Amino acid sequence: MKTYAVIGYGGRGSLYARLLNGRGDFTLTAVCDINPDKLDKAVRDTGISRDKTFTDPEKFFAAGKQADALVLSTMDRTHYAYAIRALNSGYDLLLEKPIAESAEECRAIYELCRKLNRKVEVCHVLRYSPFYALIKQKIDGGELGKVVTVTQTENVGWYHQAHSFVRGNWGNSEKSSPMILQKCCHDMDILYYLIGKDCKAVSSFGSLTYFTRDNAPEGSADYCFMCPCADECIFNCMNLYKKSGAANGFLFLTDYYGDADDNAAIERHFSDKNNRFARCVYKCDNDVVDHQVTNLLFDDGVTAQLTMTAFSAEITRVIKVHLTKGEIVGDMGTNTLTFTPFGGEKEVVDVSAFTAGLAGHGGGDARLVDDFAALLEGKDAQILTDIGKSLMSHQMCYAAEESRRNGGKTVLL
């Protein structure tokens, strides 16, 4: 039996607690969150005793090591300081991405972890998804030749962008992280993982074009519940979050603890100026990009291109891998893969047809947790996302942001 603690009992922290508790061989021994409502939720969800909950991170760390491992799932800007404190306190870590705000901070966590001989897995969940695992397996099998170039599109989705990257946690890069780090560190990590070579150079363009005051409908109000344009607006929160509204599934992120199907309660929840998700999408404090394209050069001349866009109907990642003897095309949203050897028969694989449990990043969330658990228990673990394996893709993100901010100039790694 192993023990774990959670700091940051939000969407991710509560998910990991559910998955670890569900295994039966892990016990939650402490939870810290600055929001007391989240601690109430932790008590309800897990049955943890109230005296094992902390609203003050200082007190949490001052209490010393309270478990074998710590799930670190607070907001991005706290990761570095908390990771250093947690390692020094003796915890192994399940560390949410992004690791930290800079390459130097990432390296400092990595070096401390190696020095103290601690285990640190970064939540690059896509590596554990059967969808990407199959692509990796096919590439490494060699029958399609060598990878020459890869294109990946991160279709963020119009309402997901509005929820998370305009109104929500990650809209303002000063408060959280730039989009290329926050959202696309997964994509960079997958490109690096599949290509299997070091990245040498990066250039990137992107901007915030649409979710700005210039695009607000004439006469619109600052909040949907008082807006004369609400009926025609696809971003009207009243409809977006209601039952069968496009963003209804995102309600758990909005500090709404009611019934996701209760439209009257949802309407009351969003009729409040203190609710940031009630704000007009064109009048928020967001500054992160809504589209960005990045070119990457790897060792041996291998190239990759990543497009991130808010402007997609579906939330999905689409990938095309061009190899010397064939190509791989995949859509993670539909979990379909097509392997085509040049001059040969096309093989179409429906990933969902032969493996269950594809919820949560295509099944990556649950598989990551199982692997972390195996690592802690000293069992056979794949250890796909050890912090040492995550440094390069974070560097690729920092370089892309530097390039974007400098008009697309090439940044060498």
Ligand SMILES: NC(=O)c1ccc[n+]([C@@H]2O[C@H](COP(=O)([O-])OP(=O)(O)OC[C@H]3O[C@@H](n4cnc5c(N)ncnc54)[C@H](O)[C@@H]3O)[C@@H](O)[C@H]2O)c1
């Ligand atoms: N691996 C993934 O695919 C993935 C997906 C989404 C988010 N994330 C990352 O996970 C982290 C958490 O995201 P989330 O979606 O769970 O957000 P969230 O807002 O739902 O949860 C964050 C929680 O941390 C708490 N918190 C904030 N500051 C704190 C502090 N100083 N000390 C203690 N608690 C604090 C908040 O009250 C909140 O409950 C972020 O870094 C995010 O980038 C990763």
